[in-house]
Amino acid sequence: MRLQIKNGVVFDPLNGISGEVMDIFIEDGKIVEECKAERIIDASGKLVFPGGIDIHAHVAGPKVTSGRILRPEDHRIGVEKRWNGIHSGTGFSIPSTRVTGYRYARMGYTTVIEAAMPPLEAKHTHEEMVSIPIIDNAALTLFGNNWNVMELVRNEDYDSLSSFIAWMLRTTKGFGVKLVNPGGVENWGWGKDVDSIHSKVLHFDVTPAEIIRSLAIVNDRLKLPHSIHIHFNNLGHPGNYETTLESMKLVEDLKGERQSMHATHLQFHSYGGEKWKDMCSKSEEIAKYINKHEHITADMGQVIFGDTTTMTSDGPMEFSLYKLSGRKWSNHDVEIETGAGIIPVFYSSKNAVNSIQWAIGLELGLLIEDPWKIFVSTDHPNGGSFLFYPYIISWLMSEKRRKRTISRIHQAVNSRAILGSIDKERDFNDICIMTRSGPARALGLHKYGKGHLGVGADADIAIYDIDPKDVDPSEESNKILKAFRLTHCTIKGGEIVSRGGEILSSVDGKTIWCNPYLRNDEFEKIRKRIERKFYLNYTVSLSNYPVFDAYVPNPMEIRIEVS
Amino acid sequence: MTLHTDVVCPFCGCLCDDIAVEVENNEIIEVKNACELGYSKIVNHLERYRSPMIRENGKLKEVSYDDAIEKIAEILSSSKRVLYYGWSNTTCEAQKIGIHLAELTGGVIDNTTSVCHGPSVLAIHNVGYPGTTLGQVKNRANLIIYWGCNPLAAHPRHLSRYTTYPRGFFRQKGYEQRYLVVIDVRETDTAKIANKFIKVRPNSDYAVINALRAILRGHEDVIPPEVGGVPKEELVKLVERMKSAEFGALFFGLGLTMSRGRYKNIENAIKLVEDLNRYTKFTLTPMRGHYNVTGFNLVCAWETGYPYGVDFSKGYPWYNPGETTAVDVLLRGDLDALFVMGSDPAANFPKEVLKKMSEIPVILIDPFPNVTSSFADVIVPSAINGVEAEGTAYRMDSVPIRLRKFIETDFLSDEEIMKRIYESVERRLKG
Structure with a gap:
């Protein structure tokens, strides 16, 4: 369908447009200069953004469904009835796949990056991504604890490591290189962890620092659109900000066209103190470092008060959380590659640590000055559901709203965090960057039509029922909250998929994946190299290991010429 | 060749x-x-149906696929409450359409989990699931425990491929570096080859697990000289062995899920494994039977939020094992049709349930005749998954593997049959 969005107040930071009243034309799913529209959407007095991009969320795959099976109680809420051909579903922090797609679309999000795909179970991740309607998905393949990676890192064999990463991305139909507690999850195979980036991984004679740096080097050699995407060691431990700074320094010299490292759910990595008793915010130190350097992007990992489910490949961390909470605990080690842990969590506003955590996320969102470096996320569902993004936006835009929340939570937030002293407020342009254009650029997807509204871009558009000229976000934060919860309408690939919260059309989303193209003999060489070990160590044959084309019915393959 | x-x-x-x-x-x-x-x-020397069949005046009559599928669609679209049961011997692709069909018709969907490892799933809901893929066991484990299961009979290659006999990366000497414990109520074949067999009195597993947990937590003094037929010193020794293992793996079967205590047994076993993780590395894995019973739990959980026993009569998924599970809905007699795919409920459901089955139309989709066939009013033979049709299945440890096709056939695959039924029912409900 040919569409015209008329007189919208348009923000398109990648093209330097900030609040201009203009028209946007859509034809064949793309944005065009002009066309004879069959349908006109009147967007006067409405905010027009590119479709939202969630750079880090756990929405599909083995650990998400482990979480669903662990928590039937989470599915007693968030119930949606089948209606007019639109599927039913359940769930709040770990919604079933169909409603996951609908909810993102209602909020104006059109692309979501699944943050952790274990290669051996990659088919599962893809099966679920295909079951999530409307939104485009991409999955980050887990590498940080892979035996082949550690062995090649130890040998400093970057050529083979490049081939291996390329082969694995192709084999798992993955989008990028993800590291989770590098080395620590391998040690969890023996019930242990690593305590610093310089401690050796048991039996592998390699350190987390070496794994991180080597993968960053190889990631750049392969010219992948996204940098390495890392969940640092020591997540959630008091005093871990030093590990975070050390890890970021490892790749300082590698900055090229884009960042050399994406630091995910940074809130969980910005803690001072030595124990939970004196745990405090170190967001200032972290922000200072990122403000001074150009090689890091990050997402917030904001904590939201209430019940949620934590799930990560960081098996040892989840077990230590389980020992604290004593509720229930699932774990899933994946041979040769990675692990996973899941526990339910209640972030309480009466709890000192939780209140400080809440503050740290927002501190990072405000103190990291350049919005192109810090993006909105809850590390869904770890900090809270993605449904709370509108709350985060309202806090970022209004000091008054933050103060009001601070007054209602544990007062440790005033002595061990600094949010109360920050008066900065983000504007609409910043929010547009932090929720779509910034993630697009950090992922390299802006080159493939995402995160902007220029001619040729994918027609993924969110129209919100709010006029930036008529509202004072600082004073009227409730209006902001309301506007960002449900779009006036969401357009995905040129189709109107949601209007005022009602799903109109359940189109299939695409699976975005990267194919760094090496010569056939390079692939053959790496395959030969791992073949025998594969046979000895895995419990699945090499020929049954790949994600076959049948699992990716709507691919958006990004082919990269490497050699 | x-x-x-x-x-x-x-x-x-x-x-x-x-x-x-x-x-x-x-x-x-x-x-x-x-x-x-x-x-x-795989070689399939079993009898096969030649074509789809519809029962008329008590006799099965051969019909075309189209006629059979239309007949099924007619039954489903005119019924108020259908149970869609089975699904453990079919692909995830067919399961997914089955779930959507149940949603479309407001029916109930359940699989064999509810009469098998259902209690394990209930226990997971309550306390969690400290699991692993089998390769982790192969490469690392030096203590293997089978409890209430006899893999040599039911999962014959489990020991040789995954747990006890293979060489692993950290276990290059294979079984020499591993210690095999079998805990059961009788000396099974697996028990005979174990390094240690512990015989438990029937229906006292719960007490034995409790004793192990108490000893582990330092309360050896409160344990009587014998628990569930096992001498105290044996239990103390076992706990020592568990604590000092570098990597321990506990596998359990229906001997634990279906004996007295049921889900409480599993809950206790899971808690034991969680406790052990405070000392060393320990994992737990249910010995799932059918090749894709695990797959159904996963597909159903991601599509609906719940792993089995899902009722769509409210228009959204509702789960309440004991109310929305197969035997219960059948027994209550509130169904007006039963749809069976890849399973043989008549072979193992209680007699009273079979009586109810005989009172309603039964639709059966399966490659082979089985006990349920004699109840069926419409039979649709399908291709054998993994031989004549491809698709996804999940191993007992949730690793997905794609089944292959290497024999050509005129039989339709489960997936294709489900697709056609869904389309026809959707058409009828709209029209």
Whole structure:
């Protein structure tokens, strides 16, 4: 369908447009200069953004469904009835796949990056991504604890490591290189962890620092659109900000066209103190470092008060959380590659640590000055559901709203965090960057039509029922909250998929994946190299290991010429 | 002659994927590496139906696929409450359409979990699931415990491929570096080859697990000289062995899920494994039976939020095992049709349930005749998954593996049959 969005107040930071009243034309799913529209959407007095991009969320795959099976109680809420051909579903922090797609679309999000795909179970991740309607998905393949990676890192064999990463991305139909507690999850195979980036991984004679740096080097050699995407060691431990700074320094010299490292759910990595008793915010130190350097992007990992489910490949961390909470605990080690842990969590506003955590996320969102470096996320569902993004936006835009929340939570937030002293407020342009254009650029997807509204871009558009000229976000934060919860309408690939919260059309989303193209003999060489070990160590044959084309019915393959 | 290697065996939850099959003129000449159970499934010397059939005046009459599918659609679209049951011997692709069909018609969907490892799932809801993929066990474990199961009979290659006999990266000497414990109520074949067999009095597993946990937590003094038929010193020794293992793996079967205590047994076993993780590395894995029973739990959980026993009559998924599970809905007599895919409920459901089954139309989709066939009013034979049709299945440890096709057939696949039924029902409900 040919569409015209008329007189919208348009923000398109990648093209330097900030609040201009203009028209946007859509034809064949793309944005065009002009066309004879069959349908006109009147967007006067409405905010027009590119479709939202969630750079880090756990929405599909083995650990998400482990979480669903662990928590039937989470599915007693968030119930949606089948209606007019639109599927039913359940769930709040770990919604079933169909409603996951609908909810993102209602909020104006059109692309979501699944943050952790274990290669051996990659088919599962893809099966679920295909079951999530409307939104485009991409999955980050887990590498940080892979035996082949550690062995090649130890040998400093970057050529083979490049081939291996390329082969694995192709084999798992993955989008990028993800590291989770590098080395620590391998040690969890023996019930242990690593305590610093310089401690050796048991039996592998390699350190987390070496794994991180080597993968960053190889990631750049392969010219992948996204940098390495890392969940640092020591997540959630008091005093871990030093590990975070050390890890970021490892790749300082590698900055090229884009960042050399994406630091995910940074809130969980910005803690001072030595124990939970004196745990405090170190967001200032972290922000200072990122403000001074150009090689890091990050997402917030904001904590939201209430019940949620934590799930990560960081098996040892989840077990230590389980020992604290004593509720229930699932774990899933994946041979040769990675692990996973899941526990339910209640972030309480009466709890000192939780209140400080809440503050740290927002501190990072405000103190990291350049919005192109810090993006909105809850590390869904770890900090809270993605449904709370509108709350985060309202806090970022209004000091008054933050103060009001601070007054209602544990007062440790005033002595061990600094949010109360920050008066900065983000504007609409910043929010547009932090929720779509910034993630697009950090992922390299802006080159493939995402995160902007220029001619040729994918027609993924969110129209919100709010006029930036008529509202004072600082004073009227409730209006902001309301506007960002449900779009006036969401357009995905040129189709109107949601209007005022009602799903109109359940189109299939695409699976975005990267194919760094090496010569056939390079692939053959790496395959030969791992073949025998594969046979000895895995419990699945090499020929049954790949994600076959049948699992990716709507691919958006990004082919990269490497050699 | 064509040799197919790395073929996936569509029999049990082991999903062995190293089978070699020789095929000539579309016939299987030889099957290598498979166990007896897998061999017989793959070579398929069982009787097959020749065509779809509809029962008329008590007699089954051969009809075309189109006629059978239209008949099924007619039954489903005119029924108020259908139970869609089975699904453990079919692909995830077919399961997914089945779930959507149940949603479309406001029916109930359940699988064999509810009469098998259902209690394990309930226990997971309550306390969690400290699991692992089997390769982790193969590469690391030096203590293997089988509790209430007899893998040599039910999962014949489980020990040789995954747990006890294979060489692993950190266990290059294979079984020499491992210690095998079997805990059961009788001396099974697996018990006979174990390093240690512990015989438990029937229905006292819960007490034995409790005693182990108490000893582990330092309360040895409160344990009587004997628990569930096991002398105290044996239990103390076992706890020592568990604590000092570098990597321990506990596998359990229906001896634990279906004996007295049921889900409480599993809950306790899970808590034992959680406790052990404070000392060393320990994992737990249910010995799932059918080759894709795990797959159904996963597909159902991601599509609906719940792993089995889902009722769509409210218009959204509702789960309440004991109310929305197969035997319960059948027994209450509130169904007006039963749809069975890839299972044989008549072979193992209680007698009173069979009586209810005989009172309503029964639709059966399966490659082979079975006990349920004699109840069926419409029978649709399908291709054998993993031999004549491909698709996804999940191993007992939730690793997905794609079943292969190496024999051509005129039988439709489960997926294709489900697709056609869904389309026809959707058309009828709209029209």
